[in-house]
Amino acid sequence: MSITMTQDRRANPKDPNAGQHAQDMTDLQATAATLLLRSNRLSVSLILELLDIGDAQFRELSKCNEEIARLLDQRRRGELQIEEPELKACPGCSEWFIPYAGQRCCSDECYRIASIRT
Numbered sequence: 001m002s003i004t005m006t007q008d009r010r011a012n013p014k015d016p017n018a019g020q021h022a023q024d025m026t027d028l029q030a031t032a033a034t035l036l037l038r039s040n041r042l043s044v045s046l047i048l049e050l051l052d053i054g055d056a057q058f059r060e061l062s063k064c065n066e067e068i069a070r071l072l073d074q075r076r077r078g079e080l081q082i083e084e085p086e087l088k089a090c091p092g093c094s095e096w097f098i099p100y101a102g103q104r105c106c107s108d109e110c111y112r113i114a115s116i117r118t
């Protein structure tokens with residue numbers, strides 16, 4: 001009886017996933033940061049605010065993430081490429097949409113309508 005209790009107490013672990021959760025969060029923030037840094041409409045300080053991370057933490061992120069470091073360099077040199085999405089009028093419904101990978105219509109449905117009508 002006393003042995004079982006001792007074993008139970010010894011088996012009580014610290015949360016083994018605690019470190020992993022922190023790592024996942026950093027990965028998530030790094031991914032979000034690279035996406036946000038590509039938009040020249042967002043300032044770095046706004047990005048930090050959006051991600052809820054401090055200057056020091058962001059510096060750490062940029063040190064271990066090449067993509068973030070590269071984007072920051074681009075920003076510093078003012079060479080951030082403007083990737084404005086090009087709007088296109090859908091031949092099916094005449095609505096404006098942002099074509100993805102050479103997409104001709106805003107939806108499959110409109111694509112069908114457009115191919116019937118032309």
Ligand SMILES: [Zn+2]
Pocket residue numbers: 090091092093094095105106107110
């Ligand atoms: Zn459409």
